[in-house]
Amino acid sequence: MKSLCIFKDRAAGGVMFFLTIASILVVGAMAVGLVVKSMPLLESRPLSELLFSSEWKPLRGEFGFFPFLAGTLWVTGIAIVLALPVSLLTAIYLVEYARRRVKSYVFPMLDILAGLPSVIYGVWGVLLIVPLAGYTLLTGGIVLGVMILPLLVSLLVEIFSAVPSSLRDASASLGATQWQSIKKVVLRKTSPGILAAVVLAISRALGETIAVLMVCGNLPEVPHSMMEAGYPLPALIANNYGEMLSLPLYEAALMFAALILFVVILLFNVTSRVILYRVEKKFAL
Amino acid sequence: MIFRPDHKFTHGAETSKMQIEGLNVHIAGQHILKEVNLIIPDKRITCVIGPSGCGKSTLLRSMNRLIDSVEGAHIEGKILIGEVNLIDSGEHLTELRRRIGLVSQKPCPLPMSIFENVAYGCQIHGIRNRRKLKMVVRHYLEAVGLWDEVCERLNAPATSLSLGQQQRLCLARSLAVEPQFILADEATSALDPIASRNVEELFVKLKNDYSIIMVTHTLRQARRIADYVVFMYLGELVEAGLASEVFDNPQHELTKKYLSGAFS
Ligand SMILES: Nc1ncnc2c1ncn2[C@@H]1O[C@H](COP(=O)(O)OP(=O)(O)O)[C@@H](O)[C@H]1O
Ligand SMILES: [Mg+2]
Numbered sequence: 075m076k077s078l079c080i081f082k083d084r085a086a087g088g089v090m091f092f093l094t095i096a097s098i099l100v101v102g103a104m105a106v107g108l109v110v111k112s113m114p115l116l117e118s119r120p121l122s123e124l125l126f127s128s129e130w131k132p133l134r135g136e137f138g139f140f141p142f143l144a145g146t147l148w149v150t151g152i153a154i155v156l157a158l159p160v161s162l163l164t165a166i167y168l169v170e171y172a173r174r175r176v177k178s179y180v181f182p183m184l185d186i187l188a189g190l191p192s193v194i195y196g197v198w199g200v201l202l203i204v205p206l207a208g209y210t211l212l213t214g215g216i217v218l219g220v221m222i223l224p225l226l227v228s229l230l231v232e233i234f235s236a237v238p239s240s241l242r243d244a245s246a247s248l249g250a251t252q253w254q255s256i257k258k259v260v261l262r263k264t265s266p267g268i269l270a271a272v273v274l275a276i277s278r279a280l281g282e283t284i285a286v287l288m289v290c291g292n293l294p295e296v297p298h299s300m301m302e303a304g305y306p307l308p309a310l311i312a313n314n315y316g317e318m319l320s321l322p323l324y325e326a327a328l329m330f331a332a333l334i335l336f337v338v339i340l341l342f343n344v345t346s347r348v349i350l351y352r353v354e355k356k357f358a359l
Numbered sequence: 360m361i362f363r364p365d366h367k368f369t370h371g372a373e374t375s376k377m378q379i380e381g382l383n384v385h386i387a388g389q390h391i392l393k394e395v396n397l398i399i400p401d402k403r404i405t406c407v408i409g410p411s412g413c414g415k416s417t418l419l420r421s422m423n424r425l426i427d428s429v430e431g432a433h434i435e436g437k438i439l440i441g442e443v444n445l446i447d448s449g450e451h452l453t454e455l456r457r458r459i460g461l462v463s464q465k466p467c468p469l470p471m472s473i474f475e476n477v478a479y480g481c482q483i484h485g486i487r488n489r490r491k492l493k494m495v496v497r498h499y500l501e502a503v504g505l506w507d508e509v510c511e512r513l514n515a516p517a518t519s520l521s522l523g524q525q526q527r528l529c530l531a532r533s534l535a536v537e538p539q540f541i542l543a544d545e546a547t548s549a550l551d552p553i554a555s556r557n558v559e560e561l562f563v564k565l566k567n568d569y570s571i572i573m574v575t576h577t578l579r580q581a582r583r584i585a586d587y588v589v590f591m592y593l594g595e596l597v598e599a600g601l602a603s604e605v606f607d608n609p610q611h612e613l614t615k616k617y618l619s620g621a622f623s
Contacts, residue, residue: 174430240467243425244529248480248536249457258479263470 105336112330115323124330130294132318137327139334141296145211145304146338148297149286150279152215157223158272164223165230170256181231187224195221196288209291211304217285222275229274233267234260266354273346277339283308307335376401377422377540377570382436384417386429391417393594395436399540399587404562404571406585406602408578410623414594415574419542422572423459424452440539457484460533460569462543466525468517469532473509476517476528480536499531503561523554530561534569541565543573547580559584578618582606590614 109116115124115137127138168177199217207213237260245255261268291303292313311331319325377399384392392414399405407415420426424445426434438445440455448455457480469476477496486492496513500506505527509520517528526546533541543562547555562571563584575581581588585602590613598605598614609615616622 238467239428240463240465241469242428244461244463244467244469244532245479245483246425246428246453247423247456247459247461247542248483248533249453250480250483251453254483258483259469 105333108329108333108336112326112333115326115330118323125334128296132321132324132327135323137323137330139307139331141294142305142307142310142331143334143338144296145290146280146306146308146335148211148300148304149214149218149290149306150276152212152300153218153222153279154272154276156215156219157226157275161223161226161230162268164227165234166256166260168227168231169234170252170260181228184224184228184231188228192221192282192285193288196285199285199289204289208301209289209303210301211290211297212300214286214290214304214306215300217289218279218282221282221285222279225278226271226275229271230268233264233271236267237263266350269346269350269353273343273350277343280339280342281308281335283312287312307331311335376440377572378437378439379422380437380439382418382421382438383434384414384421384426385433386417387431391594392421395596397589397596397599399570399572401570402566402568403586404566404573404584405587405589406581407572407574407589407591408581408617409591409597410617411576413591415591416544417594418591419544419572419574422540422542423456423461425461457536458539460530460536460538460541462526462530462533462541462546464545465549466522466529468520468525468528471517472514473517473520473528474513476532477535480532484536495535499535500528502534502565503527503531504557505531521554523550523557526550526554526558527561530558534565539570541569541571543571545574545576548576590617592617 119137124137124139125143126140127136128140129136129138130141168180172180195217198220199213203213203216207216241259241263242255245259246252250258286306287309290306290309292305292309293303294305294310295303297304311328314324315328379395379397379399382392382395382397383390395418407418409415417426420429421434422438422445424434426432434446436446440458443451443455445452445455469479471479474496477499478492481492481495486495497506497510500509505524508524509515509528512519517525520528526549530541541562546562547558550558559580562573565571566586573585575585581602587600588602588605589599590597590605590609590611592613598609598611605614606618609618
């Protein structure tokens with residue numbers, strides 16, 4: 075009996091270890107697969123040309139990915155610039171000011187919004203934002219921003235709620251107003267958490283496909299302002315995979331697009347983690 | 360010295376008496392404090408004792424209106440500081456709170472450096488002058504006997520201090536905005552015996568300048584330092600008076616039982 079328990083314990087430990095390793099391996103395999111598949115393209119041209127050339131003419135064998143990279147950065151940037159202040163203020167309101175009744179209505183709503191499939195946000199963008207701002211990067215940014223808003227708000231609400239009320243009390247007892255306490259104590263205490271939430275939201279935005287595909291105009295040229303059309307990387311892949319694959323190097327090019335996206339998200343997460351670690355250590359938060 | 364320029368590090372003229380009349384507190388429909396009447400004497404240590412759950416913390420949290428942040432809390436009655444009633448003080452509440460310091464049970468340093476912790480209150484109240492801030496920080500760190508221990512690392516995070524040091528830092532932080540009252544809710548219960556004694560002795564020293572109201576979990580501590588004692592039971596104030604009288608000659612049956620250790 076006893077030995078069976080010990081065996082089960084060991085087995086459970088082993089299985090969980092194996093599954094953890096397996097999920098890491100899957101990600102690694104994905105990266106290797108993408109590299110292998112984009113090899114034909116990588117061997118034919120220098121990396122710098124692929125990344126920084128603006129000429130995207132697959133029929134003539136020119137593959138410059140800069141327009142797509144720029145498009146991705148534009149919509150993601152616009153989205154976070156729009157969503158962050160709104161979500162910060164919303165979360166602060168919900169945690170610090172709102173009564174329990176208000177929260178009990180808003181929280182389930184946020185969960186529903188966060189769970190809506192992105193095609194619905196895309197349709198909403200086409201119906202409501204496109205008539206105002208056209209098929210542009212701005213529209214893409216707005217749609218993306220609205221899409222990550224519920225995610226950001228729920229993350230931030232959780233982060234602010236975790237601040238012990240004794241900190242707020244200590245600040246208030248010195249004669250600080252509620253807003254002063256929030257600005258100088260709560261936001262400071264939570265700055266690493268806020269950063270982490272933003273990283274998560276940006277990662278989500280970087281990879282979002284359907285919604286931006288529907289509203290950005292999908293024009294493979296380097297955009298010079300947010301009022302121009304653009305073509306983010308994920309949209310490029312989703313739009314073209316399975317078509318025109320007879321073109322030489324075209325499949326490799328799409329694989330390379332996926333690889334770029336993969337690397338961008340990876341780099342972004344790693345750097346932000348390093349920054350986060352430094353900040354936490356410096357201020358002992 | 361900053362909030363009252365004519366006072367040189369001491370607090371003379373202003374009245375530090377707090378007068379509580381007919382205080383009732385309800386939380387979520389429950390009657391937590393029942394018709395409490397109490398005078399907190401000037402520049403003395405008043406200890407609030409009683410079994411846990413009797414409303415000591417609630418009483419203290421009423422005295423600086425932090426009770427407001429408890430959802431569903433309703434407070435009525437009078438808490439007079441001089442002429443002002445804390446309970447309908449409106450926009451003066453933050454200024455009144457400045458005059459009522461707080462030391463909590465667990466040390467609660469703000470997420471900033473040692474220096475910034477002490478300077479925080481002054482900055483909140485608009486003092487920006489760096490030289491002045493340095494002076495204030497040094498003065499109050501000295502007042503709590505922490506200066507020599509931390510003067511080399513004022514910019515280190517406050518959380519890097521030991522618990523006892525953190526508690527003294529919190530005390531310095533409260534003193535830096537020049538309160539007249541200090542509320543302490545079991546301020547030594549999270550500390551080791553030596554640190555606890557340190558803080559206790561500090562309170563005794565500080566009563567020359569401040570009116571101190573202290574909730575304490577140990578009768579022995581109350582016997583050591585209290586000038587006045589308030590005994591509470593189930594939300595009611597049972598007995599209050601000079602420490603010597605309450606301890607040696609309690610009037611109320613409940614007080615006698617509690618002091619003899621029949622319940623705790
Ligand atoms: N936030 C709250 N919500 C509901 N009841 C509370 C709250 N805070 C305190 N109480 C109740 O008020 C009573 C007194 O609590 P408290 O003042 O903390 O007692 P003490 O400090 O003497 O142990 C307790 O019965 C407690 O359950
Ligand atoms: Mg208590």
